[in-house]
Amino acid sequence: MGKYHRRKRATLKKIIDGLIAEALTIALVLSFVAPVHAAPKVDFIDVSHHNAQGGLPLSFYQTIKVSGVNGVVVKVSDGTSYIDPAASVNVANAKASGMAVSAYHFARFTSVSEAKTEADWFDKQLKYVGFDKLKDGIVVVDVELPTASKATLTDATNAFTSEMHQLGYPTVDLYSGSGFYSSHLDADKLSISQPWLARYNGGKTEPVWRNGKGAWQWSSGYHFNGIGGSFDVSQDFAGKYASRYVAPNATAPKKVKKIGSVSLVNWLKQHKKAWSYSERSTLAKSYGITNYSGTAAQNIALLVKLKSGVKPAKNPKAVKKAVKKVKAHTYTVKRGNTLWGITRAHKTTITHVKMLNHLRSDLIRPGQKLKY
Structure with a gap:
């Protein structure tokens, strides 16, 4: 009986190992074909x-x-x-x-x-x-x-x-x-x-x-x-x-x-x-x-x-x-703010804000006052 159970367990282990390997293979394939941005x-x-x-x-x-x-x-x-x-x-x-x-x-x-x-x-x-x-x-x-x-x-x-x-x-x-x-x-x-x-x-x-x-x-x-x-x-x-x-x-x-x-x-x-x-x-x-x-x-x-x-x-x-004259508003940049987030919140555009503030890039810093 002991030998029979050992053989049965070994066979079962092979089946489980095979299923795991097959699952990993499928996952690997899907990782290549899955849609990415x-x-x-x-x-x-x-x-x-x-x-x-x-x-x-x-x-x-x-x-x-x-x-x-x-x-x-x-x-x-x-x-x-x-x-x-x-x-x-x-x-x-x-x-x-x-x-x-x-x-x-x-x-x-x-x-x-x-x-x-x-x-x-x-x-x-x-x-x-x-x-x-x-x-x-x-x-x-x-x-x-x-x-x-x-x-x-x-x-x-x-x-x-x-x-x-x-x-x-x-x-x-x-x-x-x-x-x-x-x-x-x-x-x-x-x-x-x-x-x-x-x-x-x-x-x-x-x-x-x-x-x-x-x-x-x-x-x-x-x-x-x-x-x-x-x-x-x-x-x-x-x-x-x-x-x-x-x-x-x-x-x-x-x-x-x-x-x-x-x-x-x-x-x-x-x-x-x-x-x-x-x-x-x-x-x-x-x-x-x-x-x-x-x-x-x-x-x-x-x-x-x-x-x-x-x-x-x-x-x-x-x-x-x-x-x-169009009244210009001012916003003080807070930590974590982005130019995109600020312009979206105030219903304006990055191009307009950069022009008003003479910005050459999208980089801003906390405490900076921006016209919009």
Whole structure:
């Protein structure tokens, strides 16, 4: 009997061990096929003088183009009197790399009439910095300031859009924060569908789409390998920003345009043009490079413009208007706060708070006072 029971126990142990091994194998397989959170794509970026006061160099755009980032949205203007000092350089160098280049205007309008005035200002600045309405990408109105009631702001946004269409721009898009879009704009009455919305939560949750799924700005602090600085990055669901169909000037994905010689001074000498610093500065200003300091990024951008044969546009004069002051609130940062959490709680956007407080990154510290 003793031997029989020992044999029976040994057989039972083998069966149990086999079942355990099989269960572990199944668990291991499931661990590989189980769904995991994947980061959103980086289809395009948006840039302004906050990324580089004198504009980003051609090499930057070439590098990210090769990596698979096909589009860029350049800040050009703001209100009725401001031009982004890096706009002309960013537009030229991004185009020279083969990227699909779009442009945006930061809105401050409080009425339909002001919206039309801002659209006219945007149009003039687009010409000044060398943006081609038919060969480059699309134009965008950035609406994230609570300057008027929901109904008025919606009507003004539609008026801006209509004015841009009348000025000859085929596609106009809207950028805003997901929360602001829901609370300060009437999606059902907006003429723009599939908007570009911002929502920062580590790329885990998409914006609340109320009028079609457009593009998602999912990070304002993205770092490219080997490149300094942080960038706003977005995924393009609707194909508005990273497609060659909306930007004929762009090249195929990961394909960089050939640029040839990059010596501005040599080119000017060869073409028997004045090449001193003061002459280059004057020439640069005529092409929208308003803060020329002789950087490589600015020199290459100016060279690109000269080689293309494009003629300088007139420098638009600022439009004077009565400024309606928007009351700014202040929040004192507490331990554990994040910029994303603060902006969400106060129904504003990270972009707006960073602009008001001149922040170059999302880093904040306890005790810091933030306008919003």
